[in-house]
Amino acid sequence: MTQAIYxxxxxxxxxxxxxxxxxxDGASAExxxxxxxxxxxRNLVGVVIAIKDYSDFDISKLKPITEIxxxxxxxxxxxxxxxxxxxxxxxxxxxxxxxxCFPTALRKGKEAAKKSEMVWVATDETPYFGRAKxxxxxxxxIARSSSGLLTSQLPAPKKxxxxxxxxxxxxxxxxxxxxxxxxxxxxxxxxxxxxxLNSEQQQAYDSICSNLNSYKAHLIFGITGxxxxxxxxxxIRQILQKGKQALILVPEIGLTPQLVKxxxxxxxxxxxxxxxxxxxxxxxxSWLAAQDGAxxxxxxTRSALxxxxxxxxxxxxxxxxxxxxxxQEGIRYSARDMAVTRAHMRNIPIVLCSATPSLESLNNASxxxxxxxxxxxxxxxxxxxxxxxxxxxxxKLQGGMSHRFILKIKQHIESGxxxxxFLNRRGYAPVVMCHSCxxxxxxxxxxxxxxxxxxxxxxxxxxxxxxxxTPQHCPDCKEKDITPLGxxxxxxxxxxxxxxxxxxxxxxxxxxxxxxxxFNKLMQDAECGQIQILLGTQMLAKxxxxxxxxxxxxxxxxxxxxxxxxxxxxxxxxxxxQVAGRSGRGEKAGEVILQTHHPxxxxxxxxxxxxxxxxxxxxxQQRRKTLxxxxxxxxxxxxxxxEKAAPKQFLDFVKEQLQTNEExxxxxxxxxxxxxxxxxxxxxRHYRVNLFLQSTQRNVxxxxxxxxxxxxxxxxxxxxxxxxxxxxxxxxx
Ligand SMILES: [Zn+2]
Ligand SMILES: [Zn+2]
Numbered sequence: 156m157t158q159a160i161y162x163x164x165x166x167x168x169x170x171x172x173x174x175x176x177x178x179x180d181g182a183s184a185e186x187x188x189x190x191x192x193x194x195x196x197r198n199l200v201g202v203v204i205a206i207k208d209y210s211d212f213d214i215s216k217l218k219p220i221t222e223i224x225x226x227x228x229x230x231x232x233x234x235x236x237x238x239x240x241x242x243x244x245x246x247x248x249x250x251x252x253x254x255x256c257f258p259t260a261l262r263k264g265k266e267a268a269k270k271s272e273m274v275w276v277a278t279d280e281t282p283y284f285g286r287a288k289x290x291x292x293x294x295x296x297i298a299r300s301s302s303g304l305l306t307s308q309l310p311a312p313k314k315x316x317x318x319x320x321x322x323x324x325x326x327x328x329x330x331x332x333x334x335x336x337x338x339x340x341x342x343x344x345x346x347x348x349x350x351x352l353n354s355e356q357q358q359a360y361d362s363i364c365s366n367l368n369s370y371k372a373h374l375i376f377g378i379t380g381x382x383x384x385x386x387x388x389x390x391i392r393q394i395l396q397k398g399k400q401a402l403i404l405v406p407e408i409g410l411t412p413q414l415v416k417x418x419x420x421x422x423x424x425x426x427x428x429x430x431x432x433x434x435x436x437x438x439x440x441s442w443l444a445a446q447d448g449a450x451x452x453x454x455x456t457r458s459a460l461x462x463x464x465x466x467x468x469x470x471x472x473x474x475x476x477x478x479x480x481x482x483q484e485g486i487r488y489s490a491r492d493m494a495v496t497r498a499h500m501r502n503i504p505i506v507l508c509s510a511t512p513s514l515e516s517l518n519n520a521s522x523x524x525x526x527x528x529x530x531x532x533x534x535x536x537x538x539x540x541x542x543x544x545x546x547x548x549x550x551k552l553q554g555g556m557s558h559r560f561i562l563k564i565k566q567h568i569e570s571g572x573x574x575x576x577f578l579n580r581r582g583y584a585p586v587v588m589c590h591s592c593x594x595x596x597x598x599x600x601x602x603x604x605x606x607x608x609x610x611x612x613x614x615x616x617x618x619x620x621x622x623x624x625t626p627q628h629c630p631d632c633k634e635k636d637i638t639p640l641g642x643x644x645x646x647x648x649x650x651x652x653x654x655x656x657x658x659x660x661x662x663x664x665x666x667x668x669x670x671x672x673x674f675n676k677l678m679q680d681a682e683c684g685q686i687q688i689l690l691g692t693q694m695l696a697k698x699x700x701x702x703x704x705x706x707x708x709x710x711x712x713x714x715x716x717x718x719x720x721x722x723x724x725x726x727x728x729x730x731x732x733q734v735a736g737r738s739g740r741g742e743k744a745g746e747v748i749l750q751t752h753h754p755x756x757x758x759x760x761x762x763x764x765x766x767x768x769x770x771x772x773x774x775x776q777q778r779r780k781t782l783x784x785x786x787x788x789x790x791x792x793x794x795x796x797x798e799k800a801a802p803k804q805f806l807d808f809v810k811e812q813l814q815t816n817e818e819x820x821x822x823x824x825x826x827x828x829x830x831x832x833x834x835x836x837x838x839x840r841h842y843r844v845n846l847f848l849q850s851t852q853r854n855v856x857x858x859x860x861x862x863x864x865x866x867x868x869x870x871x872x873x874x875x876x877x878x879x880x881x882x883x884x885x886x887x888x
Pocket of ligand 2: 598599601617620
C-alpha cells in the first residue's frame with residue numbers, strides 16, 4: 156500500500172499548504188480533522204485539507220504528523236469547500252481556513268466536546284452587608300438572575316474581583332455548572348401563534364415558501380417598520396418543521412438583543428448565538444450544538460457563517476447593507492456574499508433583508524439573480540413620518556442647532572414623545588484653533604486634527620488613540636486664545652442640557668458605551684420612557700425598536716455629501732433613511748427634521764422625498780455610466796510602512812509587473828489606477844498608499860491577481876511594507 160500524504164493548512168502567513176506523513180503510530184486522519192504538526196521549530200495546530208497517495212516532493216524529507224486531535228472530521232466537506240473558495244476569491248493565506256472554520260478553543264487544540272461553564276449563583280444564606288455597599292450590589296445582581304451569571308457577565312468583573320472573592324468566602328454565592336441545554340420554560344409549551352401577516356408580507360412569505368428545497372436568493376426590501384422580521388420568522392418555522400436548521404446573520408449582535416429575545420419568545424427549539432462577546436467555551440458549545448444538530452437556530456455575526464451544521468436549510472442576512480459584514484482584517488471577506496455562495500453550494504434558499512439594500516443587491520435583483528420582495532407599508536397602525544428640511548445658511552445656531560430645530564424638540568417633548576438627535580461626530584469639537592495665530596492641534600502619528608473632549612480636558616486622535624491635555628496657551632504664539640471649532644455629540648449634549656434642564660438626555664456613542672452592556676442598558680431606559688432625548692452617532696440607527704420616538708432630528712448632514720469615496724453617498728442615504736425610519740414606529744405620527752447648508756442638493760432631496768428606491772435607481776445608473784461596482788469588479792492593493800517612500804516603491808513595482816510581466820498577461824482588459832496616497836496618508840505613523848485594479852470581467856481580475864501574487868509575494872520591496880489585497884473593497888479612499 157502506498158503511503159498516505161496529508162495536505163495540511165497551517166496558521167502561517169503563506170499562500171500554500173504543507174505536506175506531512177501519517178503519525179508514527181500509524182493512526183489515520185480524515186479531511187477536516189485537526190492535527191498537531193511541527194512547522195519550522197514551532198508546534199502548530201493545522202487542519203487536513205486533502206489526503207493523497209503521491210507527493211511532488213521527496214517523501215523521505217516529509218515529517219510525520221505529531222498527533223491527530225480528532226478521530227473524525229469536525230467540519231463538513233461543505234464548510235471546508237466554502238472556506239477554500241473564500242481563500243481563493245479573496246487571495247488570502249491557506250492558514251486562514253483555520254480562523255474561518257474553527258472557534259478559538261479548537262484552534263488552540265482543545266478537545267471538541269461541550270464543556271460546562273461555571274456560573275455564580277446565590278446560596279440560601281442571606282448575609283448582612285452593613286456598609287459593604289458594593290458587595291450587596293453584586294450579591295443582588297447575582298441573586299436576581301434565574302440561571303446564574305458567568306464572571307464575565309458581571310458589570311465590572313476585573314475591578315470587582317476581590318469583592319466577588321469575598322462574597323464567595325462568606326458563603327453568600329457559589330459556583331455551579333451552567334446548564335448547557337436549558338429546558339424550555341413551562342409557559343412556552345403552549346402553542347405559539349404567529350402574527351397575522353398583511354397582504355404584502357403574505358406575498359413575500361408565499362413566494363419564499365413556494366420552494367424551500369433548492370437554491371434561490373430573495374431580497375426583502377421593506378421600509379423601516381414594515382415587518383420584515385415577522386416574515387422570516389414564519390419562513391424559519393417552515394424550515395424547522397422539515398427538521399432542518401436555520402442560520403441568521405446580523406451585523407452586530409450587541410445591538411440586536413431584541414431580535415434574540417423575539418426568537419426565544421417565538422420558538423420552542425434550541426437557539427444559540429455566536430459572536431465575539433462570548434467566552435471561548437460558550438462559543439465552542441454553540442458551535443458544537445450547530446454541528447451535531449442540537450441547535451435548530453443559530454443567530455450570529457459575520458464569523459458564524461462558517462459554522463458547520465448538521466442539516467442547514469435556510470440562511471437569512473438581516474440588514475444586508477451593513478458594512479460590518481465585510482471583515483476588515485486578516486481575510487477580508489464579505490459574509491453577505493459568502494452566504495450567498497454557501498446557499499448556492501448547498502442548494503438551499505437565502506433571504507437578504509434591508510430597508511436600504513446595498514446597490515449590489517438591488518442590481519442583482521434587477522438582473523433577475525435575486526427575487527425582489529417589497530414591503531412598502533408599515534405594519535400595524537404606524538404611518539410614514541413627515542420630513543422637513545431646515546436651511547441653516549445665515550441662521551444663528553445654538554450648539555449647532557437652529558431656533559426652529561430647538562422649537563420642534565420642545566413641541567415633541569411637551570406632547571409626551573421621545574426624540575432622537577443624530578450627529579455622526581463624536582467628541583466636543585473636531586478642531587481646536589488658536590484665534591490669534593491660526594494654530595490647530597494635530598496628531599503626532601496621523602495626518603489629522605485632534606478632537607477635543609471637553610469633559611476630559613483632552614485632545615484625542617480618533618484614528619490612533621494619541622491623546623494630550625488641552626493646552627491653556629497656544630504652543631506657537633503663547634496667547635491664551637484657543638477655541639473649539641465645529642461640533643460633536645458632546646457639544647450638542649451640553650447645549651441640549653442648557654436648553655432643556657428638566658429633561659432627561661442620554662448621549663449614545665462609542666465614548667459612552669465602552670462598557671459591555673451599557674448600550675443595551677441605555678436602550679432599555681429609553682424603552683421604558685426614562686430618557687426623553689437620545690443623542691448620538693450612527694449607533695442610534697440600529698438597535699431597539701422604540702415605539703414612542705416621534706421626532707428624529709439630524710443636526711448636520713453636509714459632511715456626507717462631499718466625500719471622494721464613490722460609496723459614501725450610498726452609505727449616507729442608508730444612514731439617513733435608517734435614522735429617519737426610527738421616528739413614528741408606534742401609534743403616534745412621526746416627524747423628521749434635518750439641518751443643512753445645501754437645501755437644494757438634488758441627491759439629498761431625492762433621498763428624503765423620492766425615497767431610497769428612487770435614489771438607488773439613479774445612483775445605479777450613475778455607477779453604470781462611470782463603470783464603478785457593481786458594474787465592474789474592483790480590488791485594491793494596499794501597502795503601508797513607516798518609511799515614506801517604501802509603499803509607493805512597492806506598488807510601482809506591482810504596477811510594472813502588471814504592465815510588463817508576460818506571465819501575468821497584459822492583453823486583458825484591466826484598468827490600473829494609482830498608486831495613490833490614501834486620503835489619510837499617514838495613520839499611526841505609517842504611510843499608506845493604494846493601487847486600484849478594475850475589470851468588467853470578474854474572472855479576469857481573479858486570474859490576474861492570482862498570477863500577480865506569485866510574481867510579487869517574494870519580492871524584497873514587499874518585505875519593507877505591510878501589504879494586502881482587498882477584493883470588493885468597501886472603502887476606496
Ligand atoms: Zn497661537
Ligand atoms: Zn493619530
